[in-house]
Amino acid sequence: MKMMIQTTALCLFLLGAGKINAEYKCFYGNLHAHTSYSDGESTPDTAFAYARDVAGVDIQALTEHNNGGSFSGVSYSITPEHYQNLRLIADTITAPGRFVALAGQEVGSIGSSGFGHINVWEAPGLWPYNNSDLLGCYSWILDQGCPAMYCHPDSSWNSNFNDLYYYQDYDRAMDLIEIINSSTLYEDAYLRALERGWHVGASANQDNHRRDWGNRVNSYGNIPLTGIWADTLTKPAVLEALQSRRTTAMEVSPASDRINLLLSVDDRYQGEHFIRQEGTVKIMIQASAGSDFASLYLYTNGIPEDTFKVVQASPMVTWELEKNIGLGTVYYHAKALQSDGDRAWTSPVHIDGVSEKNPVVTWPTPIKNYARIVFTPLPAAVSVKAVIYDLSGKLVKEIIGSQPDQPIGWNGKDAKGRQVLNGVYFIRLEQKSATETRVSLGKTMVSR
Ligand SMILES: [Zn+2]
Ligand SMILES: [Zn+2]
Numbered sequence: 050m051k052m053m054i055q056t057t058a059l060c061l062f063l064l065g066a067g068k069i070n071a072e073y074k075c076f077y078g079n080l081h082a083h084t085s086y087s088d089g090e091s092t093p094d095t096a097f098a099y100a101r102d103v104a105g106v107d108i109q110a111l112t113e114h115n116n117g118g119s120f121s122g123v124s125y126s127i128t129p130e131h132y133q134n135l136r137l138i139a140d141t142i143t144a145p146g147r148f149v150a151l152a153g154q155e156v157g158s159i160g161s162s163g164f165g166h167i168n169v170w171e172a173p174g175l176w177p178y179n180n181s182d183l184l185g186c187y188s189w190i191l192d193q194g195c196p197a198m199y200c201h202p203d204s205s206w207n208s209n210f211n212d213l214y215y216y217q218d219y220d221r222a223m224d225l226i227e228i229i230n231s232s233t234l235y236e237d238a239y240l241r242a243l244e245r246g247w248h249v250g251a252s253a254n255q256d257n258h259r260r261d262w263g264n265r266v267n268s269y270g271n272i273p274l275t276g277i278w279a280d281t282l283t284k285p286a287v288l289e290a291l292q293s294r295r296t297t298a299m300e301v302s303p304a305s306d307r308i309n310l311l312l313s314v315d316d317r318y319q320g321e322h323f324i325r326q327e328g329t330v331k332i333m334i335q336a337s338a339g340s341d342f343a344s345l346y347l348y349t350n351g352i353p354e355d356t357f358k359v360v361q362a363s364p365m366v367t368w369e370l371e372k373n374i375g376l377g378t379v380y381y382h383a384k385a386l387q388s389d390g391d392r393a394w395t396s397p398v399h400i401d402g403v404s405e406k407n408p409v410v411t412w413p414t415p416i417k418n419y420a421r422i423v424f425t426p427l428p429a430a431v432s433v434k435a436v437i438y439d440l441s442g443k444l445v446k447e448i449i450g451s452q453p454d455q456p457i458g459w460n461g462k463d464a465k466g467r468q469v470l471n472g473v474y475f476i477r478l479e480q481k482s483a484t485e486t487r488v489s490l491g492k493t494m495v496s497r
Pocket of ligand 2: 081083
């Protein structure tokens, strides 16, 4: 299963003042590309070497088609033998601190019975493809525990993943979404995915089919790249950063003008999801690049509510602001606009706000199918468990949280897997640290 990597709940209560990103550095990657192993040109070793030596990127993925596609009657799906070879080449060429090569596959279909294309990196084997089975694909990705991304999410050519319909059960399958794929902008799909409930991060890639891995210039004169914030340039650190959505999507022009854009909310970075008491959060947006910035934007729940105009043109800008959060879910992401028109987007930070009066709540309430049980984390908690009772006091279901500082998912079913009846339910939430057990009570309602 996928592991979400988070800092401990302790951070919530030790809100430091604006020291930033000592632990992370932005590495630049192109996470979507092909060679003749599917429908592109040349071979993986040439492609990786080009990306490293000519394009000068830190991270290059080759994501060969594994979707049974054909062109002029010839299948261009990667074979299992080629895939194992690709993995071997990627591991051989990866040099810690210098270059990370990722072996990937692009699955799914964009035909009338398809759901779209999804890139999966570093899975041990190929998906036994069934191009109309989106849920089967999500479920396979979860089993692999590998990062995955929605590619070119375009509703006009049936590449929109059932209109990005949200399945809580599969939320952790998907990590990123392409805001840019070669020359096409998919910012609307990014906002829609977040609005639907997906916890996905920002990515921009080149989808190379020619010999320009890492420095393909699109029809607007820009090179799309994904900034990946990791502590070291190693394969495990890069994969962890992708699964934690600690990314920035950007368009780069000229090639030297790569953008650093980092968002932090109460010292939690883009991609993170945490719970905190309602109140004021401290937001910091830092941008730096080779050329000047014109504006920074802070999006709240997908809406650009706050703008920072850079009065004195500068290639390095820091913007600090405070926002009030109440009960419920809020997500923030940042966007930067350079004077020459180039843009960059961060992944979102998600926050579930709780209050002292309502220490245990569900989002949404009332519950239809899925809900998150949200609570105030106990500092240094090691475990959390929710026990749900009906009005008569009968036990309905006990759910152990996968991590002590994260919401607990409930699918509205009892211990035997039957949908519960409409009505009010009580939740007894128990958190344990080494020194303390805290019990909090809440209630919710199911109404279908
Ligand atoms: Zn594709
Ligand atoms: Zn592709």
